[in-house]
Amino acid sequence: MKIMHTLKKYFSLYLAMFKASFISDLEYRANFFTRILTDVFWYVAQVTTFEVLYHHTEKIGDWDKYQMRVFLGLLFVIDALYMIFIHENLENLSEKVRKGDLDLLLAKPVNSQFMITLQKANTALIGNLLLGGGWLIYSLHSLGDFHFARLFWLILLIPCSLVVIYSMRFIFSASAVIFTRSENLQFLWWQVYRIGMRPDSMYFPWFKWIILTVVPVGVIVSLPARALLNPPEFFYIAWPVILVPILLYLTNRFWNFALKFYSSASS
Amino acid sequence: MKKSFAVFLKRNLAFAKLAIVSNLEYRLNYFVDAIVQPLLTTGIEVLLWFAVFQGAHTTTINGFGREYYLSYALWGAFFARIATSWMYEFRMIEEISSGSINSLIVRPMSFYEYYLSQLLGYKFITTIISMFVPVIAAWIFDLPTIYSRIPLAIVLCFYYLILVHTISFIVSSIAFHLTKISSFTVAKNLLLWILTGELFPLDLIPDPFKKIIITLPFSSGVFLPVGYITNRVTHAEFMQGFVSVTIGLVLLNFLGAVLWKKGLSSYTGTGA
Numbered sequence: 188m189k190i191m192h193t194l195k196k197y198f199s200l201y202l203a204m205f206k207a208s209f210i211s212d213l214e215y216r217a218n219f220f221t222r223i224l225t226d227v228f229w230y231v232a233q234v235t236t237f238e239v240l241y242h243h244t245e246k247i248g249d250w251d252k253y254q255m256r257v258f259l260g261l262l263f264v265i266d267a268l269y270m271i272f273i274h275e276n277l278e279n280l281s282e283k284v285r286k287g288d289l290d291l292l293l294a295k296p297v298n299s300q301f302m303i304t305l306q307k308a309n310t311a312l313i314g315n316l317l318l319g320g321g322w323l324i325y326s327l328h329s330l331g332d333f334h335f336a337r338l339f340w341l342i343l344l345i346p347c348s349l350v351v352i353y354s355m356r357f358i359f360s361a362s363a364v365i366f367t368r369s370e371n372l373q374f375l376w377w378q379v380y381r382i383g384m385r386p387d388s389m390y391f392p393w394f395k396w397i398i399l400t401v402v403p404v405g406v407i408v409s410l411p412a413r414a415l416l417n418p419p420e421f422f423y424i425a426w427p428v429i430l431v432p433i434l435l436y437l438t439n440r441f442w443n444f445a446l447k448f449y450s451s452a453s454s
Numbered sequence: 455m456k457k458s459f460a461v462f463l464k465r466n467l468a469f470a471k472l473a474i475v476s477n478l479e480y481r482l483n484y485f486v487d488a489i490v491q492p493l494l495t496t497g498i499e500v501l502l503w504f505a506v507f508q509g510a511h512t513t514t515i516n517g518f519g520r521e522y523y524l525s526y527a528l529w530g531a532f533f534a535r536i537a538t539s540w541m542y543e544f545r546m547i548e549e550i551s552s553g554s555i556n557s558l559i560v561r562p563m564s565f566y567e568y569y570l571s572q573l574l575g576y577k578f579i580t581t582i583i584s585m586f587v588p589v590i591a592a593w594i595f596d597l598p599t600i601y602s603r604i605p606l607a608i609v610l611c612f613y614y615l616i617l618v619h620t621i622s623f624i625v626s627s628i629a630f631h632l633t634k635i636s637s638f639t640v641a642k643n644l645l646l647w648i649l650t651g652e653l654f655p656l657d658l659i660p661d662p663f664k665k666i667i668i669t670l671p672f673s674s675g676v677f678l679p680v681g682y683i684t685n686r687v688t689h690a691e692f693m694q695g696f697v698s699v700t701i702g703l704v705l706l707n708f709l710g711a712v713l714w715k716k717g718l719s720s721y722t723g724t725g726a
Binding site: 239366378390 | 482483486487490491494495498501502504505506507509510515516633634635637638640641644645647648653654658659660
C-alpha cells in the first residue's frame with residue numbers, strides 16, 4: 188500500500204514536471220525546428236555511412252543492407268526516447284554541480300536521483316521520435332518477409348534499452364560530482380555509446396561478449412534488433428530483463444558514493 | 455605599422471598561451487580529450503573496417519587494401535580532433551547570449567581574433583600531445599603512412615581550422631538575434647562530420663557526389679590531410695585543399711563581417 192502511494196506520488200510529480208517542460212519548450216518555438224534539424228543531420232550521417240559502405244560490400248557482420256536499415260531505425264527510436272526523457276538532465280549535471288544548483292535538488296523531499304534524472308523533458312524532440320519511427324516502419328516494410336507480430340518484443344525490450352543507456356550515462360554524469368570538471372568524460376560517454384550504435388555481430392567474439400555484459404552498450408539496439416529480425420532466442424530476450432534491476436541498483440549505489448565527495452558550490 | 459603588428463602578435467600569443475594553460479589546468483579532462491577519445495574512435499572504426507572487409511570477401515575496396523583503411527581510421531580520428539570546434543564555439547555563443555561580451559568589445563582587440571588565437575593555442579598543444587599516438591601506432595603495426603608528409607598535412611588542417619573558426623563566428627553572430635542557438639553548433643558539426651571525411655574516406659562515395667564533396671573546403675579537415683599521409687590522394691589534389699579553403703575563407707569572412715556588424719548594431723549591452 189505504501190509502495191503504491193509512493194509510486195503515485197512520483198508519477199504525479201513526473202507529470203507535473205513534464206507539463207512544465209512542455210510549456211517551457213513552447214516558449215522557444217524556433218528551437219523545436221532546430222532540434223529536429225540537428226537530429227536529421229545525425230540520422231543522415233548514420234544512414235549515409237552504412238549506405239556508402241554497403242556500396243562496396245554485401246554484408247557487415249552478419250547483416251545485409253536491409254537488416255542494417257532496421258537496426259538504424261531502432262537506434263533512432265531508442266535514441267529519440269532517451270533524448271526526450273533523460274538526456275538533458277544528465278547532460279546538465281556537471282553544470283549543476285559546478286554552479287551549486289545541485290543543492291536545491293538535494294534539499295527537496297524526494298529522491299535526488301529521481302529529480303536529477305527526470306526533472307526536465309525535452310519535448311521538442313517528439314518530432315525526432317516520429318521521424319525515427321517513420322524510418323523504422325519503412326525499413327521493416329522493405330524487408331519483405333517480416334513478421335509484424337515480432338514488434339511486440341519491443342514493448343519489453345525498448346524500456347530495457349532505455350534503462351541500460353540511462354544507467355551507463357548516469358555513471359558518467361555522476362562522476363562530475365567527484366571530479367567537478369568532467370566535460371570530456373561526458374564526451375567519452377558519446378564514444379562508448381557509439382560502440383552500441385553498430386551491430387554487435389560486426390565485433391570480435393570477445394569484444395561482443397564485453398559489450399553485452401561488462402559494458403552493456405551492445406544490449407541497447409543490437410538485442411532488440413535481433414528480436415525483430417531473427418526468431419526469438421531465450422538469452423537475447425531474458426538478458427536485458429535481468430540486467431535492468433542490476434544496473435538500477437548499481438546507479439543508486441554509485442550516486443550515493445559520489446555524493447560523499449560533494450561539497451556545495453553555492454555561496 | 456611594424457610596431458602595431460608586433461603588438462597584435464604579442465597579444466594573440468598571450469591569448470593562445472591563456473588557452474593552453476587553462477586547458478592543461480584540468481589534466482584528467484585534457485587527457486581524455488586529447489588521447490582517450492581519439493583512441494576510442496580509432497578502435498571503433500578499426501573494428502568496423504575489419505567487419506567490412508570480412509563481409510566483402512575481397513582484399514581491396516576501391517583499390518585500397520585493409521591496412522589503408524585501418525591507417526585512415528587511425529589518422530582520421532586524430533585529425534578530426536584538431537579540425538573540430540565545440541568548446542570555443544559554445545563559449546562564443548554564451549558570451550553573446552549572456553551579455554558578458556560587453557567586457558570584450560570594449561577592449562582594443564576583436565572578438566574574432568580573441569577566440570581564434572585561443573582555439574589555435576588549444577589545438578596546437580592538442581596536436582603535440584596527441585600526435586604521438588598515431589605515429590607510434592602506425593610504426594608498430596606497420597600501417598601505410600608517409601611520415602614526411604605529416605607536417606604539411608597538419609598545416610592544411612590548421613589552415614582549415616581558421617575556416618572552422620569563421621563558421622563559429624558566423625554561428626555566434628546569430629546569437630545577437632536568437633536566444634537559444636546551441637543546437638546550430640550541433641547541427642553544423644554533424645554536417646561537417648560527414649563532409650570532412652571523419653566517418654569514412656570520401657572517395658568511397660559514388661560519383662558525382664564524390665567530386666563535389668571533395669572539392670568543398672571541408673575535405674581539408676580530415677580527408678585530404680589523412681589521404682595525403684596514407685597515399686590516397688596525390689600532391690596536386692592535396693594542394694587543391696589550400697585553394698578551396700582560401701576561397702571559403704574569403705566568402706565566409708565576408709558573410710561573418712556583415713552578420714557581426716548587423717548583430718552589434720542591434721545589440722544593447724545591459725552592463726549587468
